[in-house]
Amino acid sequence: MNILFDERLDGELARRDKAEVLTDIQQAVPTLTLLHREEDLRPFECDGLAAYRVLPMLVALPENLEQVEALLKRCHALDVPVVTRGAGTGLSGGALPLEQGVLLVMSRFNKILSVDPDARLARVQPGVRNLAISEAAAPYGLYYAPDPSSQIACSIGGNVAENAGGVHCLKYGLTVHNVLRVDVLTIEGEHMTLGAESLDAPGFDLLALMNGSEGMLGVVTEITVNLLPKPETAKVLMASFDDVEKAGRAVGDIIAAGIIPGGLEMMDKLAIKAAEDFVKAGYPLDAEAILLCELDGVEADVDDDCETVRRVLEKAGATQIQQARDEAERAKFWAGRKNAFPAVGRMSPDYYCMDGTIPRRELPRVLKGIAALSEQSGLAVANVFHAGDGNMHPLILFDANKEGELALAEDVGGKILELCVAAGGSITGEHGVGREKINQMCSQFQADEISVFHALKAAFDPKRLLNPGKNIPTLARCAEFGAMHVHNNELPHPELPRF
Amino acid sequence: MTDLAIHAADCDISKRLCDQVRTAYETRTPLRIVGGDTRAFYGRPVEGQPLSMAEHNGIVSYDPVELVVTVRAGTRLSALQAALAEHHQMLPFEPPSFGEDSTIGGAVATGLSGPRRPWAGAARDFVLGTRVITQEGKLLRFGGEVMKNVAGYDLSRLMTGAQGTLGVLADISFKVLPIPTASHCLRLSMSLDDALGTLAKLGRQPLPITAAAWHAGELFIRLEGGTSSVKATQESLGGEPLEASFWASLRDHTHDFFNVNEGQALWRLSLPPNTAPLALDIPETDIFYDWGGSQRWVKTALDAQTLRAACQAAGGHATCYTPNAQGGASEPFTPLNAVLEKYHRNLKTQLDAHGIFNPGRLYAAF
Numbered sequence: 001m002n003i004l005f006d007e008r009l010d011g012e013l014a015r016r017d018k019a020e021v022l023t024d025i026q027q028a029v030p031t032l033t034l035l036h037r038e039e040d041l042r043p044f045e046c047d048g049l050a051a052y053r054v055l056p057m058l059v060a061l062p063e064n065l066e067q068v069e070a071l072l073k074r075c076h077a078l079d080v081p082v083v084t085r086g087a088g089t090g091l092s093g094g095a096l097p098l099e100q101g102v103l104l105v106m107s108r109f110n111k112i113l114s115v116d117p118d119a120r121l122a123r124v125q126p127g128v129r130n131l132a133i134s135e136a137a138a139p140y141g142l143y144y145a146p147d148p149s150s151q152i153a154c155s156i157g158g159n160v161a162e163n164a165g166g167v168h169c170l171k172y173g174l175t176v177h178n179v180l181r182v183d184v185l186t187i188e189g190e191h192m193t194l195g196a197e198s199l200d201a202p203g204f205d206l207l208a209l210m211n212g213s214e215g216m217l218g219v220v221t222e223i224t225v226n227l228l229p230k231p232e233t234a235k236v237l238m239a240s241f242d243d244v245e246k247a248g249r250a251v252g253d254i255i256a257a258g259i260i261p262g263g264l265e266m267m268d269k270l271a272i273k274a275a276e277d278f279v280k281a282g283y284p285l286d287a288e289a290i291l292l293c294e295l296d297g298v299e300a301d302v303d304d305d306c307e308t309v310r311r312v313l314e315k316a317g318a319t320q321i322q323q324a325r326d327e328a329e330r331a332k333f334w335a336g337r338k339n340a341f342p343a344v345g346r347m348s349p350d351y352y353c354m355d356g357t358i359p360r361r362e363l364p365r366v367l368k369g370i371a372a373l374s375e376q377s378g379l380a381v382a383n384v385f386h387a388g389d390g391n392m393h394p395l396i397l398f399d400a401n402k403e404g405e406l407a408l409a410e411d412v413g414g415k416i417l418e419l420c421v422a423a424g425g426s427i428t429g430e431h432g433v434g435r436e437k438i439n440q441m442c443s444q445f446q447a448d449e450i451s452v453f454h455a456l457k458a459a460f461d462p463k464r465l466l467n468p469g470k471n472i473p474t475l476a477r478c479a480e481f482g483a484m485h486v487h488n489n490e491l492p493h494p495e496l497p498r499f
Numbered sequence: 500m501t502d503l504a505i506h507a508a509d510c511d512i513s514k515r516l517c518d519q520v521r522t523a524y525e526t527r528t529p530l531r532i533v534g535g536d537t538r539a540f541y542g543r544p545v546e547g548q549p550l551s552m553a554e555h556n557g558i559v560s561y562d563p564v565e566l567v568v569t570v571r572a573g574t575r576l577s578a579l580q581a582a583l584a585e586h587h588q589m590l591p592f593e594p595p596s597f598g599e600d601s602t603i604g605g606a607v608a609t610g611l612s613g614p615r616r617p618w619a620g621a622a623r624d625f626v627l628g629t630r631v632i633t634q635e636g637k638l639l640r641f642g643g644e645v646m647k648n649v650a651g652y653d654l655s656r657l658m659t660g661a662q663g664t665l666g667v668l669a670d671i672s673f674k675v676l677p678i679p680t681a682s683h684c685l686r687l688s689m690s691l692d693d694a695l696g697t698l699a700k701l702g703r704q705p706l707p708i709t710a711a712a713w714h715a716g717e718l719f720i721r722l723e724g725g726t727s728s729v730k731a732t733q734e735s736l737g738g739e740p741l742e743a744s745f746w747a748s749l750r751d752h753t754h755d756f757f758n759v760n761e762g763q764a765l766w767r768l769s770l771p772p773n774t775a776p777l778a779l780d781i782p783e784t785d786i787f788y789d790w791g792g793s794q795r796w797v798k799t800a801l802d803a804q805t806l807r808a809a810c811q812a813a814g815g816h817a818t819c820y821t822p823n824a825q826g827g828a829s830e831p832f833t834p835l836n837a838v839l840e841k842y843h844r845n846l847k848t849q850l851d852a853h854g855i856f857n858p859g860r861l862y863a864a865f
């Protein structure tokens with residue numbers, strides 16, 4: 001599949017002469033840093049989905065809101081599309097540029113505007129790195145809960161746009177649960193505040209709508225996040241299993257025991273090996289799967305919960321259970337998990353990371369389906385899994401230099417996502433649709449549902465200038481893709497109900 | 500109630516509801532979506548043909564281990580809560596119930612949350628997915644029954660609190676949580692200033708607090724969590740024990756405070772955490788501080804503009820809960836600024852072109 005913008009399917013874009021657009025914007029916003037030479041544009045040609053690259057027409061690096069506002073107004077007047085970019089760590093091509101578009105890079109908005117420990121709020125600019133917020137809050141014993149594995153690099157603006165999650169989501173929620181207010185500029189250059197520092201705001205919940213909207217509805221210019229007191233203690237148990245399905249069932253057993261762990265992660269044999277080779281986390285190499293279960297809170301409760309979880313794990317057939325003895329060992333256990341992607345990256349020239357979600361009870365079936373796909377295609381798949389909330393990250397190993405392997409990996413990836421949808425899940429839990437999963441949207445949603453999404457988009461951006469071609473496929477694309485689908489409709493589990 | 504009793508009333512009338520909506524769309528007839536008719540007082544009056552949800556009733560699926568329940572919108576709140584309680588689970592946002600007939604659809608459409616809100620989250624935070632009847636009478640699915648799902652725009656959360664002005668909620672999926680193992684409620688004699696200071700200090704510590712209110716010289720606190728931490732916090736805070744039902748009376752407005760005098764209106768002020776008492780001419784006894792101070796109930800004859808200006812200056816807003824009372828505000832909800840109003844209108848036009856869904860319920864224009 002070629003995922004680059006295709007006007008035939010994705011809609012026409014206005015043709016503008018690059019030199020004219022450049023002159024126009026330079027004149028309207030003389031202080032704005034605008035890059036236009038090929039060598040300057042090159043570093044911006046892709047995000048974290050590096051297999052796909054496009055040189056944007058122009059790159060804008062604004063430093064203040066007046067510049068963003070003026071730029072948007074000119075682009076709106078000229079019908080020039082705008083793709084917003086944060087730190088460019090996105091894994092779904094959400095910030096993939098357009099040849100005929102301006103790439104609006106928000107990285108210079110990198111100030112923490114205020115931290116109010118008594119109200120437990122921080123006001124930050126969109127280019128601030130996720131981890132920097134927790135660092136700024138740490139002196140007050142507070143932190144910002146959502147912790148994507150990319151947190152040292154990714155921006156909070158990108159987190160809002162993707163509704164990013166992390167290993168602590170089951171207990172502490174996603175970005176949408178931890179953001180109180182965002183300031184937005186519309187494509188017409190109007191300022192709009194969504195949400196408030198109070199716990200609700202009048203009117204529709206546009207704040208919730210903006211979270212996860214992938215830069216399609218507006219440009220996020222400021223964010224107020226909720227801070228939480230750091231738990232008094234956190235303890236982590238590592239359980240080994242000789243069978244992936246047993247590990248999967250143990251996850252449900254822990255929750256059935258009335259416990260909501262701070263983090264509950266699972267890795268399969270290949271992922272364990274990769275992580276162990278890379279960071280020496282102390283993982284058992286003979287296990288088919290491990291579970292990492294972190295319990296956090298007040299010391300006394302955590303000790304009680306550790307006991308309960310230990311009993312549950314034993315009963316579920318764990319072959320070994322280890323509790324991290326101290327903070328250093330806890331950090332080591334987590335380092336393996338948090339570095340799982342780069343670790344797998346060392347085992348194979350390329351890997352392709354999927355992000356499907358499923359009801360946890362479907363885990364054994366879906367894992368079987370993935371194993372079958374891996375066998376059929378000859379491509380190895382390592383499984384890393386936010387087990388607590390049913391978010392899978394199968395990593396498909398391939399070599400892009402081998403003829404046809406990228407296409408094969410994408411094909412396997414697409415089929416894994418269809419398995420997730422068929423199991424009652426979703427094609428993306430946290431990485432977003434972006435450009436990457438644009439076709440799979442057609443298998444998760446019916447045409448009527450997609451039409452409602454287009455109606456929402458039209459309410460904010462009727463000219464379709466913000467990030468065109470991302471997130472929501474056109475019906476033309478679905479018709480084409482759907483037709484292809486019917487033709488080789490060979491889902492591994494045709495007996496599963498479709499939604 | 501037993502599972503059997505709940506399922507006895509099960510009924511899926513979504514087809515009929517879709518037909519009714521389609522007809523309304525074709526004939527441009529406004530609809531008044533009716534759940535249990537218990538929140539009639541809330542919001543602006545709606546003129547329209549009733550679209551009755553009450554019969555669309557029953558739990559579609561509930562898997563305690565997944566922490567997910569899907570219910571039809573006409574299901575009684577009390578029936579859902581009873582079914583969850585059998586598995587020691589709950590709706591964490593503690594929806595207020597203004598009567599036995601309150602429906603889950605009405606609770607989500609109004610988006611109101613109880614005392615646990617600042618610690619656990621709001622109604623919308625626990626909505627995972629919905630089936631919605633759109634203006635053309637189509638039953639469509641948004642979100643899902645999984646914890647994480649970022650495919651497409653979050654229509655389910657947009658519908659939460661929209662009071663049925665963007666579409667009809669047919670089925671709703673929620674994330675549910677275990678009922679905490681231990682709980683203890685206490686009251687402490689304390690001035691308002693000391694209470695607000697104490698709450699700010701406690702808020703920075705990882706304590707198992709899940710409700711905090713202040714009224715007439717007393718600070719009320721609920722602790723919920725593990726047995727050990729609740730006991731330890733109880734010992735360190737001291738105070739006198741408090742009936743757990745206190746929180747339900749605050750949530751459902753059955754507490755004596757909510758007897759509003761002639762000439763007064765009941766207002767809800769929503770303010771940033773740690774906002775100092777507003778400089779308004781209201782006796783302390785006519786204010787009830789909930790949500791650790793972020794939600795303040797006020798009985799007053801002051802006019803809407805005065806109240807709203809004070810709230811806005813502090814970064815919050817004010818809602819009138821007795822719009823029909825003498826002294827109540829004809830606009831119960833704080834008016835939107837021009838840009839926000841424009842995008843609200845655009846959304847309404849896109850999702851409800853002929854204005855058939857609860858027209859005028861939120862604001863006169865939509």
Ligand SMILES: Cc1cc2nc3c(=O)[nH]c(=O)nc-3n(C[C@H](O)[C@H](O)[C@@H](O)COP(=O)(O)OP(=O)(O)OC[C@H]3O[C@@H](n4cnc5c(N)ncnc54)[C@H](O)[C@@H]3O)c2cc1C
Pocket residue numbers: 531532533534535536537538539540541542543544545552572573601602604605606608609662663664666667668669823857860
């Ligand atoms: C005597 C009397 C007085 C009245 N006074 C008023 C009044 O002062 N103000 C007023 O606004 N109305 C008034 N009404 C009209 C009517 O009661 C409400 O508008 C009614 O629609 C509110 O719903 P409810 O209380 O049944 O639903 P609740 O179940 O309490 O629902 C509250 C809100 O949610 C909406 N809703 C409920 N279920 C759904 C669903 N499944 N999908 C989408 N939206 C849903 C309702 O339309 C309403 O906006 C009155 C009616 C009577 C008979």
Ligand SMILES: Cc1cc2nc3c(=O)[nH]c(=O)nc-3n(C[C@H](O)[C@H](O)[C@H](O)COP(=O)(O)OP(=O)(O)OC[C@H]3O[C@@H](n4cnc5c(N)ncnc54)[C@H](O)[C@@H]3O)c2cc1C
Pocket residue numbers: 047048083084085086087088089090091093094095106126147148149150153154155156157158159160161162163164165166167214215216218219220221341342430431467
């Ligand atoms: C190794 C690795 C691990 C990762 N782990 C996780 C994880 O655990 N959980 C997770 O959720 N994600 C994870 N990600 C994905 C990624 O880091 C997140 O999606 C992150 O939120 C993207 O932020 P960014 O600033 O890099 O955004 P970008 O990649 O620059 O942009 C992402 C999207 O957001 C939009 N956008 C960016 N800024 C703005 C703005 N100011 N206003 C409007 N729209 C904007 C863009 O248009 C684009 O659609 C991981 C990525 C990598 C490389």
